[in-house]
Amino acid sequence: MPELPEVEVVRAGLEPAVTDATVTGVEVLDERSLRRHDGPVEDFIQRLIGARFAAPQRRGKFLWIPVLDDGDPGRVSALASRRRPEMVVAPSSSALVIHLGMSGQVLLRERAAARDRLTRVVLEVRHPEHGPLRVDFVDQRIFGSMALDHLLPTVDDPDQWIPSQVAHIARDPLDPRFDDRAFLAALGRKQTTIKRALLDQTLISGIGNIYADEALWAARVHYEQPTATLRRARAVTLLAEVRLVLGRALAEGGTSFDAQYVNVNGASGYFSHSLNAYGRQGEPCPRCGRPIVRESFMNRGSHFCELCQKLRVARPLS
């Protein structure tokens, strides 16, 4: 479900509530939500209780809250010895990694508030200013997860640290350090089609099925256009449209079709009203009026306009 804008809405909502807060209680209602935690449930609970949170971070669709004082001295020394001994210790050596999968939600609640039926993990925290709060991880399909993970320096900035589970994910296009030239060059090298590339989180992160279809529609690119045949100017346009659609969706609080995606207060975003292609099969293309078509692709739907988004044949080398 949630793509970059939705995850960023969650991150921004969590920030004032959990930064500097201390974990006072952890309840795991469904162990399957800890599938990506490397260790038993008790380990997850014991390391979290008493820990203090730093400000939540995000890359693409991954969200994490760096953990201070988590009471496991082993990892700090292990990290300090790798690669840059003089650097000693990261400000935080581990983090609570949250991935929302298709149906995950993070909800901030009063300590005594009723629980959603699909709540999988509950964190009780105490914030120095806001007092006691509850952070509920709700997830219908359990494709999402919570995990404690250690932090590693990023390859392109040794002062920036990232959970090991997220290290293989590319920077997202709203990250100031996203490398446009490297991305465009990779498109030219890859033997694949453009929608696959947009969904490949190791090339560019944060884009899912909705915003891939929207950006392709805006840039008038067919989803199966081979990346190597995409003219550079059009690839540049496409990347700009990716940024535009992600930015607009973020400004509107994300895309919600139902109560399945909500911010930390349980409220829906408004961007579904702004979609031009996704989910609009049979409706007229907002640009030319031709009905939007839905085709099956990668076990999901691709929505596009057959008139505006034609497959372009590669120009023969003269």
Added chain:
DNA sequence: CCGGACTCCTGGTTGC
């Protein structure tokens, strides 16, 4: 390297 199939799951909607 690449693409396709399959896995992890629940629950709302659609169609007979």
Added chain:
DNA sequence: TGCAACCAGGAGTCCG
């Protein structure tokens, strides 16, 4: 109304 089939915003692994 009942019930089965189908569908869903993600991502990892395996195999040819």
